[in-house]
Amino acid sequence: PVDLKEALERRYLAYALSTIMHRALPDVRDGLKPVHRRIMHAMRLLRLNPDQGFAKCARIVGDVMGKFHPHGDQSIYDALVRLAQDFSMRYPLVDGQGNFGNIDGDNAAAMRYT
Secondary structure, eight states, X not given: OOOHHHHHHHHHHHHHHHHIIIIISOOTTTSOOHHHHHHHHHHHHTTOOTTXXXXXXXXXXXXXXXXXXXXXXXXXXXXXXXXXXXXXXXXOOSOOOSOOOOTTSOOOOOTTTO
């Protein structure tokens, strides 16, 4: 017979460790979380290169959510904002146009404005 409490504890611990290792912690190879990698991939597919014009964040978030990351739009937008903040990332990977927040704690503008 299997003790239900012990089995649940073991399985939950395994799930929690898997989630932390594969989602919450940045990858050692490039320093990106899976959501950051998905955002960069979607931007590449949209041909948002450095020599191109800007695009609305809502467009990028919609593409990421629809094709690669079926979670809430706010979590994707928050990850996109972090990629544009020079005080959050050592090397900003996204050139943001508009209000992307500041180091004093002011939040970024809504995605329809950036």
